[in-house]
Amino acid sequence: MLDNQNHLNQSPLTTSAVEESRRCSIHSLLSPFRFAKKVSFPIGKKIAVEGYEWIYANRIDQIREYWEGDDNLFLQSKYLKALEDSKTEGLGFRYLLALKEGKAIAGITLQLLNVDAEHSIRFLRMGEIKGFWDQIKLLIARWGKYNFLIWGNMFLTGKYNQWWDVPENELPTLKAATLAVMTSLAHQEKIQIMMGRDWLEHETAMEKAGFHAINFQPSMIMELPSHWKTMDDYLNAMSSKYRVRARRALKKASGVIFRELDLRQIELFNEDLIALHYAVVDQADFNMMWAGKDYFIQLKQQLGADFCLTACFEKDRLLGFFTTIRNGKELEANFLGFDAQANREHQLYLCMLYKMIEQALENHCKKISFARTALEIKSSVGAVAHKTYIYMKHTNPFLNRLLPATVRFGDPKEEWTPRHPFREE
Secondary structure: OOOOHHHHHOOOOOOOHHHHHHHHHHHHHOOHHHHHOOOOOOEOOEEEEOOEEEEEEOOHHHHOOOOOOOOOHHHOHHHHHHHHOOOOOOEEEEEEEEEEOOEEEEEEEEEEEEEEHHHHEHHHHOOOOOOHHHHHHHHHHOOOEEEEEEEOOOOOOOOOOEEEOOOHHHHHHHHHHHHHHHHHHHHHOOOOEEEEEEEOOOOHHHHHOOOEEEEOOOEEEEEOOOOOOOHHHHHHOEOHHHHHHHHHHHHHOOOOEEEEOOHHHHHHHHHHHHHHHHHHHOOOOEOOOOOOOOHHHHHHHHHHHHEEEEEEEEOOEEEEEEEEEEEOOEEEEEEEEEOHHHHHHHOHHHHHHHHHHHHHHHOOOOEEEOOOOOHHHHHHOOOEEEOOEEEEEEOOHHHHHHHHHHHHHHOOOOOOOOOOOEOOO
16 A cells, blocks of 8 residues: 555664655554544645645635536536535535645545435335335444435445546555545544545555445446447347347337437426336335435536436327436447336336437447446346455444444345346357
C-alpha cells in the first residue's frame, strides 16, 4: 500500500528527516479511528489535514470550479446534479475534494443513506414470516436501522465513484488519507456503516483500513463484438435454440409498441412510470432504495439524448418501460418497471433486454452493463457474470467484527445457472 516499502526497513542513519516525517504521517493515516475524533469538516470550507486541503460539500455546485471529473458521464456535474434533484427518499449527497497547492487532485462522490432492514428485506416488508430462521431475521432486522456513508453511487452498478489526478506512486498515500477523512466524516455524520462500491478486485487500502470485502451478486456485463452492426447480426450469432427463443419472445410482443419518450411525455406519464417501477422493486428480495419521484424527469432534463426512457404501450395502455444511459461507448441499463400480467402475456422483460441490445448496437456501443439482478435471464441474452466486491465497515470496532456474518445471514441468495446463448466461432 505504501509507495516504497523499503523506506520502512532503512536505519535511522540512512533515513532523511523528510522521509521520517512522511513515514509518521502515513502511519497516522492508517489509524483512522484516532483521527476521526479530532477533526470536523464544515460544509463548503477548506480544511488542511495530513498534507492536503479538503472540501466537504453537499451540492456539486459548491465545488464546480474544482470538480474535473473526466469523460465518464457518471462523474460529470450535470449527472450528479440530476441525482441531487431527483427527490430520492432517505438519500443525501456529499462530495469530498482533495487539493494540493491549490489544485484539485481527487474527487470522491459520497451518499448518505438511511436504511431500515425491516423495510428493505421483502419477506419482512410483506409480512411473510414462515419459520424459525425468519423469526430470527425479523428480530435482527428490527434493530437494523442504519445510517450508511457510501463511497459510490447507489443508482448504478460499477466503480463510478472517484477521479484521481496524481502520479501512480502517490496514489496509495492519497487513498490512505481519503479513507482517514471518510472515517472522520462518518463520526461527524453519526454513521454506523461505511460502504465502498463496486470494486472488481481486492482494494488493499480499504482492507488495511478495516473494511470487509463482501462478494454480493455479480455484475452482468455484455461485450458487443465490433462486427455486430444490427440485431440480425446478434441473432445470427446465437445457437438455434436461443435464436428460436428470442424470435418467439419478440413475436409475443408483436402487439406492443416500444416508443422513446421525450421530456414532455415523461412529465405527463411520470406518476404511472413511478408506480410501475415500484411494482417491480417491491418484488425484489432485497432493496436499499427506490428511485426518487423526479428521477426520470431530472435525468432527461440534464442528460438529454444520453438518457433514454422507452415506454411499452398496447394501444393507449402503458404496460411498462425501461431506461438506459449512454456513457461514451457503454450503455448502462438503469431502472425499469412493468405490469406483472403484461409481462407474463408478452414476455415483456425479456423483450426489454433485447431492445436494450438493439439500442446499444444502434449507438455503436461496445458494452452493456445490465447490473446485478435477474442473473439467469440476462445470461440467456449474452451477459456474463463479473465478480464485484462491496467493502463494508461498521464504525463500532466490536460490531465490525460481526458485520460479514450479519450481512451474509440477511443476504438473499439467487440460485441460477449461467447460460451460453452463442455458437462457438
